[in-house]
Amino acid sequence: MTLSHRQFLRTLSVASALLGVLALGGCGGGDSDAAASGEATQDGGAWKWALPAGFPTPAVPASNTMSVAKIDLGRHLFYDKRLSGNGQQACAGCHLQDKAFTDGVPVSRGSTGEFTPRNAQSLGNVAYNPLLTWANPSLLVLERQMEVPLFGENPIEMGINESNKAAVLQRLADAATYQGKFAAAYPGEASPVSWSNVIKAIAAFQRSLISGNSRYDQMLVGSAVFTPSEQRGRELFFGDKAGCSRCHNGFNFNDQVVDAATVVVSTPFHNIGLYNVGGTGAYPEPNRGVMELSGLFKDMGAFRAPSLRNVAVTAPYMHDGSVATLEEVVDIFAEGGRNVTTGPYAGDGRLNPYKSALIRPLGLTAQDKADLVAFLRTLTDTRFLTDPRHADPFKAP
Amino acid sequence: MNKPFKTLLAATGLIGAALLSACGGGDDAPVAPADKAVAIIFAAVNGSTPVACGTQLAGMGSTGVAADLKDLRFYITNLKLINDKGEAVPVKLAANAWQLTQGAETVSLVDLENATGACSTPNNTTATNPVITGTVPAGNYVGLKASMGVPETMNHSAIAGGVPPLDNSPMAWSWQSGRKFSKIEIDPVGGITKPDGSKITTFNFHQGSTGCTAKTDASGAVVKDAAGNTVYTCTNLNVMDFSLAAFNTDTQKVVLDIGKLFSTTNVTVENGGSPGCMSGATDPECPTMFSQLQVSFGSGSTGLPINGGAAQQIFKAAAK
Numbered sequence: 040m041t042l043s044h045r046q047f048l049r050t051l052s053v054a055s056a057l058l059g060v061l062a063l064g065g066c067g068g069g070d071s072d073a074a075a076s077g078e079a080t081q082d083g084g085a086w087k088w089a090l091p092a093g094f095p096t097p098a099v100p101a102s103n104t105m106s107v108a109k110i111d112l113g114r115h116l117f118y119d120k121r122l123s124g125n126g127q128q129a130c131a132g133c134h135l136q137d138k139a140f141t142d143g144v145p146v147s148r149g150s151t152g153e154f155t156p157r158n159a160q161s162l163g164n165v166a167y168n169p170l171l172t173w174a175n176p177s178l179l180v181l182e183r184q185m186e187v188p189l190f191g192e193n194p195i196e197m198g199i200n201e202s203n204k205a206a207v208l209q210r211l212a213d214a215a216t217y218q219g220k221f222a223a224a225y226p227g228e229a230s231p232v233s234w235s236n237v238i239k240a241i242a243a244f245q246r247s248l249i250s251g252n253s254r255y256d257q258m259l260v261g262s263a264v265f266t267p268s269e270q271r272g273r274e275l276f277f278g279d280k281a282g283c284s285r286c287h288n289g290f291n292f293n294d295q296v297v298d299a300a301t302v303v304v305s306t307p308f309h310n311i312g313l314y315n316v317g318g319t320g321a322y323p324e325p326n327r328g329v330m331e332l333s334g335l336f337k338d339m340g341a342f343r344a345p346s347l348r349n350v351a352v353t354a355p356y357m358h359d360g361s362v363a364t365l366e367e368v369v370d371i372f373a374e375g376g377r378n379v380t381t382g383p384y385a386g387d388g389r390l391n392p393y394k395s396a397l398i399r400p401l402g403l404t405a406q407d408k409a410d411l412v413a414f415l416r417t418l419t420d421t422r423f424l425t426d427p428r429h430a431d432p433f434k435a436p
Numbered sequence: 437m438n439k440p441f442k443t444l445l446a447a448t449g450l451i452g453a454a455l456l457s458a459c460g461g462g463d464d465a466p467v468a469p470a471d472k473a474v475a476i477i478f479a480a481v482n483g484s485t486p487v488a489c490g491t492q493l494a495g496m497g498s499t500g501v502a503a504d505l506k507d508l509r510f511y512i513t514n515l516k517l518i519n520d521k522g523e524a525v526p527v528k529l530a531a532n533a534w535q536l537t538q539g540a541e542t543v544s545l546v547d548l549e550n551a552t553g554a555c556s557t558p559n560n561t562t563a564t565n566p567v568i569t570g571t572v573p574a575g576n577y578v579g580l581k582a583s584m585g586v587p588e589t590m591n592h593s594a595i596a597g598g599v600p601p602l603d604n605s606p607m608a609w610s611w612q613s614g615r616k617f618s619k620i621e622i623d624p625v626g627g628i629t630k631p632d633g634s635k636i637t638t639f640n641f642h643q644g645s646t647g648c649t650a651k652t653d654a655s656g657a658v659v660k661d662a663a664g665n666t667v668y669t670c671t672n673l674n675v676m677d678f679s680l681a682a683f684n685t686d687t688q689k690v691v692l693d694i695g696k697l698f699s700t701t702n703v704t705v706e707n708g709g710s711p712g713c714m715s716g717a718t719d720p721e722c723p724t725m726f727s728q729l730q731v732s733f734g735s736g737s738t739g740l741p742i743n744g745g746a747a748q749q750i751f752k753a754a755a756k
Contacts, residue, residue, distance in 0.1 A: 099665055124558070174650045177613040188597050190605040192559055193710075200558040201606055235597025297516070303656035324708060332611065333647050333671070334717020334735040382634070383680055 086091070091251025092260060093290045095298035097166035099246060100180055103239045110222040113244030114219065118431045122211050124198030130188070130241065131431065132157045133196075137424050140351035141250065145360025154193035156325045158360035161353050163423060164346060166246035169297035173358045174328040174342045176306060181237075181242035190370070190422075208232055215347040216433075221230055250348050250423040251290070258417070265417065272414025275407055276340040282413070285397050292347035292418065308341035310375025312394040313357060315386035320393050323384050326359050339393040351416045351426065365415055367406045375400040448471065461550065471571035474516065474527060476580070477689035477756060478546045478566050480508055487694050490553025496622060497639075497703035498724075502516070503622040504554035506638055508694070509607065509619035511586045513543045513675070517572050518579030526576070527570040533600040534565040536751025541587040544568045545601035548692075553624050559606040580683040580690065580753075583741075584643070584729070585617040585675030591645060592668045612648040613668060617675065620694065622703065630706045639703040640712035641725055646739070647671025647717070674715055676729040678751040679744065691754045693754075698725040 086105035088096055091363055097343045116122055117130045128150035136168035140162035147155045157173050170176060171184040178184045179189040188196040190204075199207055211217050212232040219233035225239055255273075257263035265273065275281040286294045286309060294305050308329045314322045322328060322340040329338035341356045362371065375398050376389035388394070403411070423429070480487035487493060489505050496503040516524040526542070529535045535544035546568070551560035566651070592613040595605055602615065609615045620641040627635035648670040651659040659667040668719070682689065701724040709719030716722065717735040726733035730748040732740055 175611060176523070177611070177668065179613075179650055181614055182596075183594060183610075186605075186608055187610040190595065190608055191610060192606065198558075199605065200560050201604070202558040204605065233597060235594065238596050303652075304658065330718070331716060336718075336735075 040202075052161075064433040090249060091256060094249065094291075095167075095300060096252050097246055097249075098297050098299045098301065099166070103182060104284050105241060105243050105246065106224065109219070109225075109240050109243040110247050112217070112220045112224040113240035113242065114429070115216055115432050116211075116241050116425050117244050119211075119216070120379050121214060122197060122207065122237070123139065124200060124203045124207060125150055126210075127151075128197065129198070134162050136426075136431075138427055139163050139250070139420075139424060141353040143354065145355050147193050147196075150198045151195045153196075155194055155196065158355065160345060161349060162245050163250035163348055163420070164291050165248060166415050167291050167298060167299075169295050170306050170343065172343075174308060175332060176308075176329060177332065181245055182238050185238045186242060189222060189234075204234065208234065208237075212238070236356050248423075248429055250420040252422050253348065253420040254417040255414075256420075266413065267369060268410045268413040269417050271407075272410035272412070273417075275403075275411050276403050276414050278287070281372075281401055281403065281407070281411060282397065286344040287347050293400040295343060304416055306343075307399070308338065308343055309395045310340035310342075310391060310393045311372070311398050312340075312388040312391045313361070314340060314377070314384055315388045316379075316384050318386050318390070320391050321386075326357075337393060340391060341393070347415060348418050349420055349423065351419045365412050366408070369403075369415075372398070373401045373403040449486045469574045471528070472515065472574050472577075472677050473571050474569070474683060474685050476527070476568045478512070478548065478568070479689050479754070480548050481691045481693050481752075481754065482695035483693065487548075487628045489549050489555035492625075493622065493694065496624060497698045497701055499702055499704055501624045501626065501704050503624040503639075503703065505549070505694070506554045506557070506621035506623050507560060507606075508548040508555075508621075509604075509620050510546050510584050510599075510620070510643075510692070511543055511567060511607070511615065512546055513583045513585050513587050514541060515544070515568055515570075515582040516580070516713040517577040518581060518679070518681075518685075519618060520578050524581055525572050525575070527568065527572055529568070529570040530531070532569070535568060535570075536590070536599055536601060538587075538590055541589060543586050543590060543601070545604060545607070577685060578683070579679065579681045580685075581677070581679035583675050583677050584751075585673070588613050588645070588668075588670070588673065591615055592648070593665065609644045611641070612645055612670065614645050614648060614670075616642045618643040620696075620697065622698070624703050626704065628704055628711070632707070636711050638711060639698075639706075639721075640710065640714060641676055641697070642710075642712070642714040643676070644715050645670035645673050645675075645727065646715050670739070672715075672717065672733070672737065674729075674731055674733070674739050675724070675741070676731050676748070677741035677745035678730075678748050679746075680751065680753045683753045687756055688753045689756050691752050693750050693752060697725070697728050697750045700727060 086107060120126050120129045122129060133142045133147040135142055142159045145158060147159045169179065171178045171181065189199045221236060225231035225236055254263045258265050276283045288294060289296055297304050316323060316324055327339055330336060330343040351365060354364060356368050362368050374389060376391060376394060378387045378389055379385050482493045488694060493503045493505060498548060501611045515527045518524050529537050529542050545565060547565045549555040549560050550564050551562045590602060591601055595603060596607045607616045607619060622639050623637050624639060627637060628639055629635055648668045651667040653659055659666050701721060707720040709716045713719050713722040713725040723733055728750050729744045730745045732738045732742055
């Protein structure tokens, strides 16, 4: 598909959405911009992906098919503080659109003040993740992963518990916002306001968060031109010298991808030498990677390579948010790991015995590193960060 | 035994059942030997002292510290009564929100906390369930066997929208996409000291399967069950088996001895891993806890009951 064709479709889609708004507005419906559908087109409520060039069709569970009404419901729930036990926090509290649905802090604060052990991850292109979270080989679908922030006790995030879970559902059932929305999303169901339907709707909204319109994407189709520094950075990134693309490859700049046509899913995890506490190879608790699930020391410090799309707006970095800037990230990879010289976690991560063989000193010059950072900044999809279809429906436009 | 004789015996049984039914004022004539209704009561003790939320436990752990109970819930699966022929006969569960039968597998949630005292957290419940009810075929039953755990075929189903009692969110075990088999928590008086000198409040014992990943077939594709759900395999199931050779359902109950469960673990120190023992294969507080369960524990171990749990002493029979 040529860009002009895509732009035409987009314009058409926006126009249709506007018409929809006007029509519904005329009937007193209001609030219908949510009926628009990410990169997809609207067709009588049915869902049709309209994906960036090079993006495969996402895998969607048969038990939770996409629909415009479901995404609309999910978007409202995602941004609704009433979904937390104490009414203080929405999913969006830790997943902010302008930060590609991350939250800008090392670790996140839940609705009751407890902190997560790990850094909030981007939700951009989450539909393509075969595994969710930083290092859990057992969390395969959003519908199951979501039980962690909703119901988890260690730490408490959304704070839904045995004492309030019926009341929170009732709160949603009673809210003016949701009159008709559950029924529209789950037609034919006698009691559509249920926890499994809440979860399914939010998952559908999350799957609609497709990001593929960065300057890098525009450069690929000839509608943007890289600066010399960005171009050098691109060559380093994909070349042997820096070798970033060994783990950050493909359309989503990572090495764990699933789509509708995938048969065999590869789910590697990597120790990149961030820690080596006391020279034992240990990562600090409770962030020891896959090892905490498998019990095997070979999995010490093994985490998923995150997608680098929108990476410039997702600081701080790494599983524990312990690296503040993109420049520092590049420095660490250039050195083949991180030498922690002081504090309780002191130890030379570059010598971590469980470190991936791909992580080694790269011999990058200061210019090389600056070029790599310049390239990484081209992966920001500004439209995704401001797209009204992904935005807070409770805020005035 | 020849066939006609067996038929005769069965007929005698039928007559007996009909007679019994008539004596008991039954309103219909059964055509098969009446099943026997059973109600297996569960309780918790500390040695011989009854355990409840709001009552301090004495002499807990290897250091004998006093502690407050914070949570006490566990799943019992595949409950069987042992008859006088030595056969283990499954208890057919009654239908209620605390127990579930799927195919040949059964599971019940025993909830012995009532949200009072130190148990008064938002994830505790005033509702309790100290009993598993059901039926067994008529017979003479002398013992009991069961497992503390959830059958693998039920363990990984979704919590939200799940079937009771598998929809209980405090028993969710999200990090392994399964369930806590038991959730037994105490707050030792004086707290729990971490290596850096800081203190935490609660010693958690969360038993559950670990090393769980999606099952893949020979080609590497993820295996789904008939309902389209992912099938998981776990390296360490960590289900506990126990049997009580002498158990009288009429006069006795099953007691879980919390004192014995914690007896070989120092519950006043936290040396790493999750606070207390959450079944993590390298958690330093877990080996002594699992030794009480008589489950082979840790990386490279089977995660299976040792000799059918023959040497376990935490579940006992006691007078009602």
